[in-house]
Amino acid sequence: MKFCLVTAIVGVLLLGSPARAAGEYNTNATLIYYDAVSNQTLDPQEPQNNSSFAQGTLMAIYDALVFLNEAGDPQPGLAMSWDYNEDLTVFTMRIRPGVTFHDGTALDAAAVLKNLERSVSLGNRAGAATVETMSQIAAMELIGSDTIRIRLKSPSGQMPYLLGGQAGMMISPATLNESTFGVTIKPVGAGPYKVRSFESNVRTVTTRNDAYWGGIEGRPAGFEHHFVPEARARLNAVRSGQANLALIEPRQIGEARAAGFAVQINEKNSSWELHANFTRDTVGKLKVRQAIMHAIDRPALADALGGGASRATVQLFARSSPVYQEDLERLYPFDQARARALLAEAGYPNGVDVSWLLLNTNEYKQMGEAIQAMLGEVGIRVKFDVVDVSQYTAFRRPPQRGDLLMVRWGGRPDPLQTFQESSGSTAVPWGAAAPEIDQLIDQARALVPGDPKRLAVMHRLARVTTEHVSHMTLMTRSAVYAYKPGCVSNLPPYLATGNDRINDTKIGATCK
């Protein structure tokens, strides 16, 4: 129970965060955000929406039971407080009183229960993150009007993190019935913005929810999320005033600054990853993977292609994350001689041929060609197998095409989730790179998020996965925003997940 006190104090801190005086914001302008990610539908549990990239719009509409602060620690959201029993098998949550959905229905424990039961009933029709959360729940019951007790199938301290993502997003029970899924959803949430219109894969237009429990002080009158795949078009929109905020690619930073725009780089727990198929006898060998790690000149890659928004790293976590360890960076310095030696030791004195399943976009192909050239210099001959989105998933599932696959890793609320999905044998079809990885994951599951012992296990996991090259991290990825100077503020880097919360973004008084 001690834990519950701590969360309440920190919660107040977040809400009252020092903000500029109310007069400083233009509260009748609309935040028009040109994004590179689209929402297929507005159903948080629907597979397309389940990736961390699609959270921006959903968070603004639905809010979530748990918020995560800059350090990645769970904070009270729609749930006032929560706590575990001794052996972490029972998770009790108290719902924040006095909160209503956009259609006026009360957001009480019964509403939360109905949402969670719906997610469970979706089974594996739902997205991966929701399935992962619901699979841990054995039973749920109401206690009074504002508390829910959840019995877990096995000890797991991850619930606060999991309920910080799509699984924790609450939809008005009045609109929920058995058949609502995907496109038939009526997007009525309890978040700061109400939906006015939605066109799949094009735009979502919302207006401010003046009855929002978190207050409306300084918030813009509305928020529009536009999906524009072409990066050039996104920047042009901000330059010609059709949008006041645009997600741009790192290579456009120079151009944006030259045009007199403010460029904000939000470092995130997100990175470019190279995954190897361990069943292949070439990249399956640890020495070959280590050779690849040594063959890549990460600093040059980050400077040339990161555009100032990326830093070389071998870890899955940003510098500001508690799990980050400086000494791990020295494990794989850029050393072509070492790489050739490792290849020879692995039995490939005159080089090795590997196939690389490459997604068919400019960004991926640029990175791919740069790395291909580097690996080529040490004798690792890469051949590309270019595919589009529909065949991209063939790396993990049969027919398991390609030895290597490059991924834009989006980060997860709970560091443990990151290791589970990228290195643990639950998610990786060919098992973990080393048995110790699975043992450490199970150890961490039985620990509560705030517990220092859990952090120690995280550090150990980071070292082991890096030493055994279960993933080949290349460089960090940041969200890069462009907007007219002074026009957009309060865009906190939401460290835990790959996405940035647009909920609290405000528009400068002088801008329209």
Next chain:
Amino acid sequence: MSAAIFPAPGTAAPAVPLPPPSSFFKRFCRNRTAMISAIILLLIVLTAIFAPYLAPHDPARSSLRNILKPPSAMYLLGSDDLGRDVLSRLIFASRLSLVASVQAVAIALALGLPLGLISGYAGGWADTVIMRCNDALMSFPALILAVVIVGLLGPSLTNAMTAIGLVYAPRIMRVVRGSTLSVREEVYIRAARALGCGDARIIAYHVLPNVTGPLVVQATVLMGQALLAEAGLSFLGLGTQPPQASWGAMLGTAFPYMAQSPVPTIASGLVISVTVLCFNLIGDGIRDSVGRMRRSGD
């Protein structure tokens, strides 16, 4: 007037021999624009053949330390987004682009020629079936059809060129069918058939020579169009895939950096435009030369 109409008795109408090919080239050479374009095209083909000797640097060698450099003594046309020399890549890319266009037009000919001959010569139900399928294909906008084929076959240059070949086959088919129909009605064809010539011989000796004129014109123009189509597909990411690079692919990768370093984009854009222009002008030149030859022939 009377003297001219009724030639003096005793002299038979002079048989007008089909002009020898040399007169075709003489007429083509007199067409200045066509000649200039032919010379430029020849230069481009030569650069493609002797690319290794002409390119100042190795096109694939990237140096991430100097990306997007402006044109300088070292990089005559500047460096691209991975620090490779744009000029060398353009020179090597010419091989890929020209071969790709030839492949596309070859496929279009391989499909269009026989189908055109059959539907033009045989006529009847064969003609209607082929024409209906042809119309159905033609009702697809060319680019969408190409995107569908490449998107489904998987993005690669060969697939892109197969798609472009398929998309242009109906055009070749129409040209061939048109010429075949016009020849089939000629008297000398009926005369030949009356003499017992088999269809194959008739097609070979009578239809084909007459079809080659317009066919060569259409093929030349299509060579240019294939280059443009490949550039379009590459822009959508469906044309050439790394590490290969065609002109279209180079334009596609350079164009996002147009603001900081316009030279690579303008260079690749211009190279494509000039080559396609040469193909078009040569096509016009051939059509004029062939046109006049045929007219004075009959």
Next chain:
Amino acid sequence: MNTFRYITRRIISTVPMLVLVGLITFLLIHITPGDPAAVVAGENASLQAIEEARHRLGLDQPFLIQFWHWLWAVLHGDLGTSFTSGKPVTELIFDRLPITLSLTAGATLIGLLIAVPLGVFAATKRGSWLDRITIFGTSLGIAAPEFFIGLLLVLVVALEWGWLPATGYVPFAEDPVEWLARLTLPSVTLGLGVAAELARQVRGSMIDVLSRDYIQTARAKGLSTLSIIVKHGLKNAAIPVVTVLGLQVRRLLGGTVIVEQIFAMNGVGSLAVRAVFLRDLPVLLGVALTTAVVVLLVNLLVDMSYGYFDPKVRSA
């Protein structure tokens, strides 16, 4: 009235054509790799989830039955629902058709506005410097890749001079002025290509018409040069020009894909490209059918115009 019967006969004859288009698209999708069910099931969905998605979408039925179901639905005016967004295809297409049609119309209009005067002027002043420029300019216009022109326009007009917005589309109903402003640049980009092709045709057919005897009669009647060219010349030169125009409209319907992406406008072209990447069969079929219908309508209009321009055709 035989023109009415002529139109109905033409429309009836398009039905088998549309079925053929549908069949060809179905065939194209089914003989090639890439699995729509996998896309719908999501990135790391389990095998079982994919099979369930395949059943839900009816993709596990044999090819012909799928085609028949689709055809039967189309005959009832229902183009089915999109795999990926679950929205009815008709709605998806009709949301975006105005964009592509506006672009096509804009480009055609600009094409005509440039091509007709240029072509006529070049034809009447043969061999003059203007004639040579037209020939060279049009050849270059045909040769340059469209998005290369579009890009230069955006860079200079929209961003450097800031005269016109660079991206986005605003429906006509919402704000006609903004609609026009947004359409200008992309229409000019596409329009230049159309103008190049058209100007060559206008010049060619005008030269031919001006050498005809009835033009000499018109001159002998003392008509003004303007009325000789416009009234007598253009009407007869129109038929080959209209044919080329019809071809250009068909090319534009699909060809706007790239310009749509540069100017961030969601037209039917981009919808089709996305549908290909996501193996969204109903959307692709819907787009194929719609473009085919529009193309056949355009062909019908072109043939009808022959009647207007050449009375001999009308009575045939």
Next chain:
Amino acid sequence: MAEPLLELRDLTVQFPSPNGWLTVVDKVSFSVGRNDIVCVVGESGSGKSVTMQAAVGLVQPKGGRVTGGSVRFDGKELVGMSNRDLNRVRGDEIGFIFQEPMSSLNPAYTVGEQIAEVVRRHRGASRADAWKRAVEMLDRVHIASAASRAREYPHQFSGGMRQRVMIAMAVACDPKLLIADEPSTALDVTIQARILELLRELQRESGMSVLFITHDLGVVADIARRVVVMYGAQVVESASADELFARPRHPYTAGLLAAMPQVALERGQDPVAIPGTVAQAHAWPGGCRFNPRCVYRQEGACTTVPVPLEPVAPGQDALVRCALAASLSDTLREAVAA
């Protein structure tokens, strides 16, 4: 002698060709009086059509140019007149009929519209009046049910009917001069006669002068009051019709007469064609241009010095361009005598 309606003096016209500018009309002079019917006769390539087209400025659009001489029409000098002013003369004061009726009417407009157009242009008539005038003109050229036929298109008319429409169009504004450039050549003989009859009738009624361009001496005999014979871009003889048929002064004219089937029949002889063909415009023979084909050719006189066009005898109107004109006059007369 009142001032002639139309007077050509030394009109010279050139056309571009691969071997430079060619003179296709070389210093042609003749005149057409008022209420007069003149025929210009010559083989094709003699420049007869080009002469008249040049006179009214119809050759410039085809690349031709008038490089000398003058054309005075009704007190106005046409050579050098701006196209805008020429437009006011053409169609109003000078009507033109062409040789190819099949292609001389605009297929895209109704017959009535094309006639009404010239009336509206020159008479500033309203649309209704111009249409009424058009129907009236169709009636005048004997086209049955003119009102309904006016709404039909050229392709619905036969060759002969189209020529009638052309005539209606040419005379719609009551021109002072009608130039008929081989109007009946493309028609078969029966229709030819009726067209000539119509022209003669119109001429009588309106008193306009008609200038006939033809290669067929039968037409000349039938209709002409005065004749101008052209050969090799030059006028070789001009005289009254009767005088020309009775006493041709130029061997070429005699040859043409001898070749006429009707004349040969009267004399019970076969028509004798003139041997050889007219030379190319860029390769005129020296001296008299007819000498290579002239049976009476005399070396020196005919072959060296260019032969001038002179009156047949002092004070006579008739002119001839033949070095031996005086001595040949009797021999030629016997050659054609019945």
